[in-house]
Amino acid sequence: MSDQSIGTAAQLRDPDYMPPLAKAIPLGIQHVLSMFVSNVTPAIIVAGAAGFGFGSGSPDFPELLYLIQMAMLFAGVATLLQTLSIGPVGAKLPIVQGTSFAFLPIMIPLVAGKGVDGLAALFTGALIGGLFHFCLGFFIGRIRFALPPLVTGLVVLMIGLALVQVGIQYAAGGVPLKGTPDYGSLAHWSAALVVVLVTLGVKFFTRGILSISAVLLGLVAGYLYAMLIGTLPPASIAASWQNAAVFALPDPFRYGMELSIAAVVGFCLMAVVSAIETVGDVSGIAKGGADREATEAEITGATFADGAGTALAAVFGSLPNTSFSQNVGLIAMTGVMSRHIVTIGALFLILCGLVPKVGALIRTIPIEVLGGGVIVMFGMVVASGISMLSAVTWDKRNMVIFAISLSLGLGLQLEPQALQHLPSTLSILLTSGLLPAAGLAIVLNLVLPDPLSEGSTDEISGGLSAPGKS
Template identity: 80%
Template sequence: MTETSLGTPSQLRDPDYMPPFEKAVPLGIQHVLAMFVSNVTPAIIVAGAAGFGFGSNSPDFPELLYLIQMSMLFAGLATLLQTVTLGPVGAKLPIVQGTSFAFLPIMIPLVAGKGVDGLAALFGGVLIGGLFHAALGLVIGRIRFALPPLVTGLVVTMIGLALVKVGIQYAAGGVPAIGTPEYGSLLNWSAAIVVILVTLGLKFFARGMLSVSAVLIGLFAGYVFALATGMLTVEAVSLSWERAASFALPQPFKYGFELSFAAILGFCLMAFVSAVETVGDVSGVAKGGAGREATDKEIEGATFADGFGTAVSGIFGGLPNTSFSQNVGLIAMTGVMSRHVVTIGALFLILCGLVPKVGAVIRTIPIEVLGGGVIVMFGMVVSAGISILSDVSWTRRNGVIFAISISIGLGLQLEPGALQHLPSTLKILLSSGLLPAAVLAIVLNLILPEELAAEATEEISGGLSGTKDA
């Protein structure tokens, strides 16, 4: 599509401009395709961590479908808050909301092996954390100083590092298969490799929608491979489709409501990170789409929408929502700043969320196939964190802050047994690795002086060992 077919350059930079309907619809669908897999994957991972059975005959089958359904429905509703707005809630910008990977290191320990029983505390934390997140909209401009690139880059990197293990486990056959002969088999790995190869091929050698939807198309290729090799049967797909309803509304407090200190503290602390991520996305949308800086009103409204969208999602059994960075890049690529285009995508997500049969089809994706997509996505999270860290001035001070924070955070995540004598609440919070790393980085960055002795502020490139001039 050329600019002349969509509108004038000034129109394309205007968030309130509506392109011709026949052009706006595919652009809106393109936004959904860019975020679809990332949006539903956290629900599948949380269900797997809780111990839900993935088979069509499993008693947990309806619960898994419901979590997927809520991911789509409330991503769409939260996106509408951003594009259409509700009073001060929303930025009136083309910002796509979706389920956040950032909270997974917090959510997985909360539900691990507890089945449906672990969801009440989880969604209690989502609700309270969402309200806290919304409150940050009142002060977001004044707390950004506490979260420089050193801190945000470390946190994003830790999120990816905390999750890469999940991708490998899925590609090898899933957590339930660990210790069995088929775990890590060539067939399992081949399905994941097909997804990775197709995704990389499209990402680097295709353009337009094919490149934007590379992960989604890669999963489809893996799905076809699974059908061709017998990993998945047409009968299983048909059974899942038949068991799912054609239409279903969300149920408030479906899993109950429980106030867990570990859940509330974890979600509230991660709200800081998510809020800063949203500030960056709003700034990216304004700069990439309109060539200007984001206003304070837009940043505040976007943060309100982040928080309220998450809180409402928690009431109905949905996971935390945040702005999706991949859609920011899509706006810069298409040059279309219209919020109405994203509204069309939001309506499509809502429609999918009200039709459980869509979730039933997603559920039939073999765990090995999903593992290939997850490996790519979580690797990209690590890459994004390293990209943020590239903006850091690597003085000895910053190097020490990073070293201590990531060593303790990653170490506790790799060896949770070191915390066996702590109360269960603290064990859950610290074993995620993410929270101790984030808190250490924030506190050390605030209390350590910027200017130390001259020899302590030399760039790390001068050599931490002090042997450069030896």
């Protein structure tokens, strides 16, 4: 689809331009396809961490469907806040919102093994964190100095590193099978590898909408493969479809409310990181789509919408929302800046969220097939963090900040029992890995002199040298 067939160069750079519906609808669906899998995956991961049964006969199955349903519905609602806006809330730009991976290292320990009972504290924390995120909009510009690429790149890297284990566990058959002969069997791994290989093939050997939907098509291939080898019986698909309602409205405070200091602190701290990520996405959209800098009103409005969308979603049992970076790249690729195209995509997401049968079909995806997609997605998160870190000047000061923050954060995440004597609130926050790494990097970046004195530099250099070297 050429730019000339959609509109003139000036129109393409105008967020208020509305292309003909015959062009706008496919472009809107294209935005949804590029983020669909990433949007519902966090809900499935949280459900798995909570111990929900994934079978259609499980007593927790309706709750799993509800989490998937809300992920779609409130991604659409939050996107509408950005594209249409309400007063100062919203950037009036083609920003696609979706469920954030960044909060998973905080959410997984909160719900681990607790079933539905763990969701009350999670959504209460998300509600308060969303309101805090909204308030960041009043002074977001003033705190950007504290989060240079060294810090933000480390945070994104830690998010990916904290989650890669999930992808391997899923590809091997899921945590419930751990310790059984079926865990890590060829049937599980072959399905995951089909997803990875098809994703790579589609991504690099096709163009346009096919390339953008590579992960989705990889999952479809893995799904068909699982049916072919018999690990996904057609009867289970039919049962899931029949047990799901045709239409359902969201249920406010479905899981009640429970105040957890660990949840509140964790969500508020991650809100700062999410806000800065949104600032970067807004800047990327303005530059890539309109070849200009984002205005202060657009950055402020986007931050307001980020927080409001998260708070509203939490009320109805949906996980925190943030702007989706993959859609920023899509705008730069298509050259179409119209916010109304993204509005069409948002309406499609809302429609899917109101139809539980869509969530029921998503949930029939075998866990090992989802694992293949998760390996790709979380690997890309790690790669994105490394890409951000490429902008850092790697002098000794920045190397020390990065080394200490990464070592402590990743070490505490890998060995949570090292903090078993701390109060539970502190233990949850610190063993997430992400928060201690981010907090330490921010503090060290603010307090360490830049550059270090010559004497300090020499001392550090000598301390880090290998034995036998000066």
